Amino acid sequence: MQEKILVLDFGGQYNQLIARRVREHHVYAEIKPYNKITVEEICKISYKGIIFTGGPNSVYDNASPHYDPDILNLGIPILGICYGNQLMAYMEGGKIYSAENSSEYGKTSVTVSESPLLKDIPKNSICWMSHTDYIKEAPVGFSVIARTAKCPCAAMSDEKRRLYGVQFHPEVTHTQYGKVMLYNFLFRICGCSGNWKMDHFIDKAVEKYKTELAGKKVLLALSGGVDSSVAATLLYKAIGEDLTCVFVDHGLLRKNEGDFVENTFKGRFGMNFIRVNAESRFLEKLAGITEPEQKRKIIGEEFIRVFEEEAKKLGKINVLAQGTIYPDVVESGKGDSATIKSHHNVGGLPDVISFDSIVEPLADLFKDEVREVGNKLGLPKELVYRQPFPGPGLAVRVIGEITKEKLDQLREADAIFCEEIAKHSSEEMTNQYFAVLTDLHSVGVKGDARTYGYTVALRAVTTDDFMTAEWTWLPYELLESASSRITNEIEQITRVVYDITSKPPATVEWE
Numbered sequence: 001m002q003e004k005i006l007v008l009d010f011g012g013q014y015n016q017l018i019a020r021r022v023r024e025h026h027v028y029a030e031i032k033p034y035n036k037i038t039v040e041e042i043c044k045i046s047y048k049g050i051i052f053t054g055g056p057n058s059v060y061d062n063a064s065p066h067y068d069p070d071i072l073n074l075g076i077p078i079l080g081i082c083y084g085n086q087l088m089a090y091m092e093g094g095k096i097y098s099a100e101n102s103s104e105y106g107k108t109s110v111t112v113s114e115s116p117l118l119k120d121i122p123k124n125s126i127c128w129m130s131h132t133d134y135i136k137e138a139p140v141g142f143s144v145i146a147r148t149a150k151c152p153c154a155a156m157s158d159e160k161r162r163l164y165g166v167q168f169h170p171e172v173t174h175t176q177y178g179k180v181m182l183y184n185f186l187f188r189i190c191g192c193s194g195n196w197k198m199d200h201f202i203d204k205a206v207e208k209y210k211t212e213l214a215g216k217k218v219l220l221a222l223s224g225g226v227d228s229s230v231a232a233t234l235l236y237k238a239i240g241e242d243l244t245c246v247f248v249d250h251g252l253l254r255k256n257e258g259d260f261v262e263n264t265f266k267g268r269f270g271m272n273f274i275r276v277n278a279e280s281r282f283l284e285k286l287a288g289i290t291e292p293e294q295k296r297k298i299i300g301e302e303f304i305r306v307f308e309e310e311a312k313k314l315g316k317i318n319v320l321a322q323g324t325i326y327p328d329v330v331e332s333g334k335g336d337s338a339t340i341k342s343h344h345n346v347g348g349l350p351d352v353i354s355f356d357s358i359v360e361p362l363a364d365l366f367k368d369e370v371r372e373v374g375n376k377l378g379l380p381k382e383l384v385y386r387q388p389f390p391g392p393g394l395a396v397r398v399i400g401e402i403t404k405e406k407l408d409q410l411r412e413a414d415a416i417f418c419e420e421i422a423k424h425s426s427e428e429m430t431n432q433y434f435a436v437l438t439d440l441h442s443v444g445v446k447g448d449a450r451t452y453g454y455t456v457a458l459r460a461v462t463t464d465d466f467m468t469a470e471w472t473w474l475p476y477e478l479l480e481s482a483s484s485r486i487t488n489e490i491e492q493i494t495r496v497v498y499d500i501t502s503k504p505p506a507t508v509e510w511e
């Protein structure tokens, strides 16, 4: 029988990441919402282990999600992460507090003691935190097995009952020994053997869509980014000529991007390709709008209206396909997860759509898994390793009201920053980099005269899955030449700052 791990979902941002990390150890993992599976069902499936995820709630709120206490009596090893850890401590009689200065976000030094969960991990290392509440006293029967400066119980265990909890996130790569901890849990504690292999995702998907979409025509929203290009190639393999790719130039693209996408796709890969120039209608709809969520919703709706019009022109097309990936879904708020931002292709979709169905072949995958699929499909490297670019484009990088003039300035600033990164051969250091036109004016002096112009923020991040990220330590010389060129070459920009915030607590984009 196939070994399985249950990931019990309390609404954390990293649930799919936990499943994926387990997958990387060749153990199959299944995610279930905490209230959608009973203890009897858990017993019947005979899971090798259970992982409680993090979540946005506080355990002492009566309305917060709780598990059935019998779950601890099944004899199945359990690992609680963050909220899952706090919940286990709380329900077993430990003390959970929240204090103004108890929050920890991002990289944190942790000191561990001996435990099967922490085998082969040095006494001092770095873990990744994202919490406000903390366990002040572990429950009776549990020992404290890790501490940080602010967290008196950063990990706990009841070895006899094989119950473990960690306050930090072993599933994110920034936790130095997270992978080892999960290995220890799966192999030393749950006794897994690791015989599961990632099935041939491509073959399975192609088979599935061949059947599901037989006789149907599909319009694929193609941005020229990694995700939709991979989705297009996958669907083209399944349905060939019945696929039409529509690329919308909404006037919110980077410098020369529309032409790049058109030149890359037109007449290549054999796919039907249409470019729609829609700048004026997008800018009209966005005029005067400053609130980020409202911008995203307007763009999400306008995209769909364009796709509907194109579908009508082409005859009967009932299916819309998008390159949605898992992080788009989770940040838009799903189940018990908090809404961080409505990605235009998920939370920003309008309620009424004329397509019968939406197909998203990559919705369970992370960016780096999508790239792996792209490589296997033989897509060119410059496409597979393109840095991501959000569907709402520069609309979420012009803070405040959007105007064509501001967009043009930002396009220039962004192009200069990108050129300088290339000139300093720093592309390998960073996974995404761009300029933001802030809404802030500041006083400057150019040619002995007073100026009062815009402030541009530069952002570069290092990450593999875009769920968490660190700001990139770009060389000072690069930052200096980018700043000097931007303020010299673009008259209205008088100040340049560099964003040094990790995710969390910030996000990659500013809006």
Ligand SMILES: Nc1ncnc2c1ncn2[C@@H]1O[C@H](COP(=O)(O)OP(=O)(O)OP(=O)(O)O)[C@@H](O)[C@H]1O
Pocket: 220, 221, 222, 223, 224, 225, 226, 227, 228, 229, 246, 247, 248, 249, 250, 321, 322, 323, 324, 328, 345, 386, 387, 388, 389, 390, 391, 392
């Ligand atoms: N300009 C566009 N024209 C048509 N469809 C788009 C456009 N921008 C985004 N989309 C659709 O929205 C989806 C989500 O956008 P997103 O930017 O997350 O993905 P992507 O552009 O495919 O990849 P990447 O994350 O690498 O930029 C895309 O996969 C695509 O289906």
Ligand SMILES: O=c1[nH]c(=O)c2[nH+]cn([C@@H]3O[C@H](COP(=O)(O)O)[C@@H](O)[C@H]3O)c2[nH]1
Pocket: 296, 328, 331, 341, 342, 343, 344, 345, 388, 389, 390, 391, 392, 432, 466, 503, 506, 507, 508, 509, 510
């Ligand atoms: O298609 C998209 N539609 C959106 O609305 C959107 N918002 C953010 N992003 C991209 O997602 C990654 C994570 O970004 P955040 O930390 O800002 O959420 C980063 O790579 C962002 O560029 C988006 N992509």
Ligand SMILES: NC(=O)CC[C@H](N)C(=O)O
Pocket: 012, 053, 054, 055, 056, 057, 058, 081, 082, 083, 084, 130, 131, 132, 133, 134
């Ligand atoms: N990431 C989490 O699971 C956070 C748990 C809880 N909401 C806290 O802030 O402490």
Ligand SMILES: [Mg+2]
Pocket: 223, 225, 226, 388, 389, 390, 391
């Ligand atoms: Mg994109």
